[in-house]
Amino acid sequence: xxxxxxxxxxxxxxxxxxxxxxxxxxxxxxxxSAMLGVIYPLMMKELGMGYMAIxxxxxxxNTLGNVFxxxxxxxxxxxxxxxxxxxxxxxxxxxxxxxxxxxSYQHFFTTRLLGGxxxxxxxxxxxxxxASYFGSxxxxxxxxxxxxxxxxxxxxxxxxxxxxxxxxxxxxxWTVGALATVxxxxxxVFRDSFHTSSANQATSRLTPLGxxxxxxxxxxxxxxxxxxxxxxxxxxxxxxxxxxxxxxxFVHDFHLDITYGAFLFTFIQVGSLCxxxxxxWVSDRxxxxxxxxxxxxxxxxxxxxxxxxxxxxxxxFVNLVIYGASVTSRQTLTQALLSDLVGEExxxxxxxxxxxxxxxxxxxxxxxxxxxxxxxxxGPAFSVxxxxxxxxxxxxxxxxxxxxxxx
Numbered sequence: 001x002x003x004x005x006x007x008x009x010x011x012x013x014x015x016x017x018x019x020x021x022x023x024x025x026x027x028x029x030x031x032x033s034a035m036l037g038v039i040y041p042l043m044m045k046e047l048g049m050g051y052m053a054i055x056x057x058x059x060x061x062n063t064l065g066n067v068f069x070x071x072x073x074x075x076x077x078x079x080x081x082x083x084x085x086x087x088x089x090x091x092x093x094x095x096x097x098x099x100x101x102x103x104s105y106q107h108f109f110t111t112r113l114l115g116g117x118x119x120x121x122x123x124x125x126x127x128x129x130x131a132s133y134f135g136s137x138x139x140x141x142x143x144x145x146x147x148x149x150x151x152x153x154x155x156x157x158x159x160x161x162x163x164x165x166x167x168x169x170x171x172x173x174w175t176v177g178a179l180a181t182v183x184x185x186x187x188x189v190f191r192d193s194f195h196t197s198s199a200n201q202a203t204s205r206l207t208p209l210g211x212x213x214x215x216x217x218x219x220x221x222x223x224x225x226x227x228x229x230x231x232x233x234x235x236x237x238x239x240x241x242x243x244x245x246x247x248x249x250f251v252h253d254f255h256l257d258i259t260y261g262a263f264l265f266t267f268i269q270v271g272s273l274c275x276x277x278x279x280x281w282v283s284d285r286x287x288x289x290x291x292x293x294x295x296x297x298x299x300x301x302x303x304x305x306x307x308x309x310x311x312x313x314x315x316x317f318v319n320l321v322i323y324g325a326s327v328t329s330r331q332t333l334t335q336a337l338l339s340d341l342v343g344e345e346x347x348x349x350x351x352x353x354x355x356x357x358x359x360x361x362x363x364x365x366x367x368x369x370x371x372x373x374x375x376x377x378x379g380p381a382f383s384v385x386x387x388x389x390x391x392x393x394x395x396x397x398x399x400x401x402x403x404x405x406x407x
């Protein structure tokens with residue numbers, strides 16, 4: 001009965017609208033973050049920013065957004081998901097527009113703070129919304145949600161590099177910020193379509209449910225372990241060291257122009273589009289724990305390989321694709337594990353905790369990488385972070401419970 005009801009909802013106009021809006025918002029969320037890799041070299045020159053300044057920006061942006069991600073399990077019982085997502089996208093859009101007017105590092109720092117708050121609802125709210133609304137098709141819905149974000153990351157460097165030649169880096173901020181604001185307004189228009197059955201319960205019953213849901217998740221060692229595996233890896237979450245450092249590395253160390261650096265970065269994004277689906281397909285047919293461990297091993301080896309690439313070659317192209325395919329698969333695979341381990345009534349709390357724990361290490365790795373790059377260079381920095389994936393492999397050895405596979 002529940003599967004039939006879910007199928008009906010999936011095929012309705014409202015279901016298609018929800019899917020399109022959530023995935024569109026995820027696309028813009030990743031686009032505005034990934035385009036910074038192209039814009040940073042220009043801002044570094046115009047605003048006098050160095051690698052540590054970029055590291056501080058990224059760290060504060062991700063830290064603030066991460067703190068807010070942990071709170072949405074409490075907010076959802078009182079405020080509709082569509083309203084939360086709409087407000088977040090409007091704040092994000094306005095902050096990106098304001099970034100285009102930045103005349104100093106302090107100005108840009110402030111706008112990125114607001115952007116961190118605005119971007120925070122996308123992952124926990126978007127994921128829990130799709131997982132609960134699409135029922136039996138949640139696996140496909142979550143996969144396409146992830147792909148939409150990766151598409152944003154894929155297209156951002158090239159499109160931003162081309163747009164800069166026409167409107168400048170400030171014009172890119174204004175255009176993308178306007179699009180994010182429009183998506184936020186669309187969320188408000190369709191806010192009733194985001195209405196879920198849980199919102200029909202009385203507030204007095206929902207208040208303890210929110211706290212109890214978090215307690216149940218925190219007491220579940222497997223949920224925490226899966227979240228820690230997601231946290232351990234240094235890259236692959238869409239708003240981390242890849243977007244911050246790799247294009248500037250190509251521009252400054254390989255002496256390339258921004259467009260060519262962005263072109264090289266798209267090889268990582270091509271891998272990130274294919275990798276999660278391939279690894280996910282394998283994990284559905286073999287032991288998921290072992291598959292995740294294997295993907296983490298490939299992540300470590302490809303990161304170490306990338307660290308010591310010294311010239312543009314076929315080897316670099318292959319390395320970038322394998323790197324992108326492996327480091328980005330961790331999120332999709334751990335989401336699959338999480339969905340197997342919790343019931344629908346815990347989705348909001350579980351995904352909020354999952355993303356909070358998973359994203360908490362982004363500022364740490366961003367600052368560490370920036371510090372090592374400043375003093376020793378790209379090679380030593382990425383050699384160090386390759387160890388993070390081996391740490392994730394080790395954590396998975398403590399997972400004892402066999403997840404229930406969903407069709």
